[in-house]
Amino acid sequence: MRKRGQGPEGVAVLGATGSIGVNTLKVLAMHPERFRVIALTAHRQIDRLQEQCLTFRPPLAVVPEAHAAEALAEALRRAGCETEVLAGPEALSTAAADARVATVVCGIVGAAGLDSAWAAVRAGKRVLFANKEPLVMSGHLLLAEAAASGAELLPLDSEHNAIFQCLPPGRVPSEAGVRRILLTCSGGPFRDTPASHFAHVTPDEACAHPRWVMGRKISVDSATLMNKGLELIEACRLFGVKPADVEVVIHPQSVIHSLVEYVDGSVLAQLGNPDMRTPIAHALGFPERIAAGVTRLDLATIGRLEFAPPDEVRFPALRLAREAAEVGGSAPAVLNAANEVAVEAFLQGELSFAAIPAVIEAVLSAQPAVPAASLEAILAEDERARALARERIDASPKRGVKAC
Ligand code: NAD
Ligand code: MG
Numbered sequence: 001m002r003k004r005g006q007g008p009e010g011v012a013v014l015g016a017t018g019s020i021g022v023n024t025l026k027v028l029a030m031h032p033e034r035f036r037v038i039a040l041t042a043h044r045q046i047d048r049l050q051e052q053c054l055t056f057r058p059p060l061a062v063v064p065e066a067h068a069a070e071a072l073a074e075a076l077r078r079a080g081c082e083t084e085v086l087a088g089p090e091a092l093s094t095a096a097a098d099a100r101v102a103t104v105v106c107g108i109v110g111a112a113g114l115d116s117a118w119a120a121v122r123a124g125k126r127v128l129f130a131n132k133e134p135l136v137m138s139g140h141l142l143l144a145e146a147a148a149s150g151a152e153l154l155p156l157d158s159e160h161n162a163i164f165q166c167l168p169p170g171r172v173p174s175e176a177g178v179r180r181i182l183l184t185c186s187g188g189p190f191r192d193t194p195a196s197h198f199a200h201v202t203p204d205e206a207c208a209h210p211r212w213v214m215g216r217k218i219s220v221d222s223a224t225l226m227n228k229g230l231e232l233i234e235a236c237r238l239f240g241v242k243p244a245d246v247e248v249v250i251h252p253q254s255v256i257h258s259l260v261e262y263v264d265g266s267v268l269a270q271l272g273n274p275d276m277r278t279p280i281a282h283a284l285g286f287p288e289r290i291a292a293g294v295t296r297l298d299l300a301t302i303g304r305l306e307f308a309p310p311d312e313v314r315f316p317a318l319r320l321a322r323e324a325a326e327v328g329g330s331a332p333a334v335l336n337a338a339n340e341v342a343v344e345a346f347l348q349g350e351l352s353f354a355a356i357p358a359v360i361e362a363v364l365s366a367q368p369a370v371p372a373a374s375l376e377a378i379l380a381e382d383e384r385a386r387a388l389a390r391e392r393i394d395a396s397p398k399r400g401v402k403a404c
Helices: 019-029 046-056 066-078 089-097 110-122 132-149 158-166 195-200 203-207 216-224 226-239 277-285 316-327 331-347 355-366 375-395
Strands: 009-014 035-041 060-063 084-087 103-106 126-129 152-155 178-185 246-250 256-262 267-271
Touching: 009 019, 009 089, 009 110, 019 035, 019 046, 019 103, 019 277, 035 046, 035 089, 046 060, 046 066, 060 066, 060 089, 066 084, 084 089, 089 110, 103 110, 110 126, 110 132, 110 331, 126 132, 126 277, 132 152, 132 226, 132 331, 132 375, 152 158, 152 226, 152 277, 158 178, 158 226, 158 256, 158 267, 158 277, 178 226, 203 216, 203 331, 216 226, 216 331, 216 355, 226 246, 226 316, 226 331, 226 355, 316 331, 316 355, 331 355, 331 375, 355 375
Parallel strands: 009 035, 009 103, 035 060, 060 084, 103 126, 126 152, 178 246
Antiparallel strands: 178 256, 256 267
């Protein structure tokens, strides 16, 4: 357990303006005696970042470009706020490694959060991972680095946070009588939609998740079920289990956030309303419990909890992710890179929803897995996969739907 000092614990929120960032700040605002916001970062919504700086008065903020940094610093100064504003991707790592920061919340989306996540782990911080893509790409190396630096990795992804809560503390699952992990999945907005409709799905439809309000990229991943595929790999990385030990279960109510089955037949589950403030508060307070401000779970009103197997024919992304996890090496990073490019193309109206898994499968076939023994090797494969995905998208018929 990390020793806490006398004063409030310093927290850096990377991706503060996103869904995870905003929920994190809601929890932090409930515990001003316990936490102090040291750094906030944003990519686009600089107005929202400005409001957050005025509320939390962090010593540090990070934006992508120098002119935006100057403008924000000036606006904050005029409002009597002395936040130093840094610019550029390297500044994200500076914020993550800042000596005043004990806990880093990784809430950036995609591989864009990789360097800052690594900086936090290298600096031996308590690192709260929502940003699953760096774990999928390089989780095996991140865990080894954490062992060397003393960093503590805690999952914010609701399923992995649930699994973490159902596992015995500090034990390797295989040595603690764990038989398998059951990863729950809402099924997304197209759970009951025939595959024949997938060619006509618009970004707005794909982003309308029935249970969770999230950023655009993870919303599309939830619609293709690639999110569950990435989470399967994330579970293997975080808990040291094999892909065959992780079973995906469709659970439309999103009340059970995941389960752990033991050899004696016991199955432990973590339940709660679908509200990211619960896993965020759990990880921020761990090992203590702190209030999250969420509505209490009312099982009698919910009435029924349903379960079904996933349909990997209608949702091939899940199969592709499982295969990539089994192949190992660079395959998870290639899958992730191709997915990021394909999802962005879909959101921009360049690719149909149905073609997303097809692009990923084509890239995985064209780029056989190589060992992923270093971050450099992974990044080289990531770059190659992005170029291949781009080529494939450029060669496919144009979609021309409005972006969400
Ligand atoms: P979001 O799109 O709402 O927010 C993303 C944040 O990252 C924003 O603050 C944005 O400014 C920042 N960002 C985007 N591109 C960036 C770049 N190139 N450089 C620096 N910053 C950049 O996304 P989200 O829904 O909050 O998801 C964030 C991460 O958390 C994703 O990896 C997602 O898979 C994971 N996650 C999200 C949820 C959820 O409920 N939203 C749940 C579990 C896991
Ligand atoms: Mg999740």
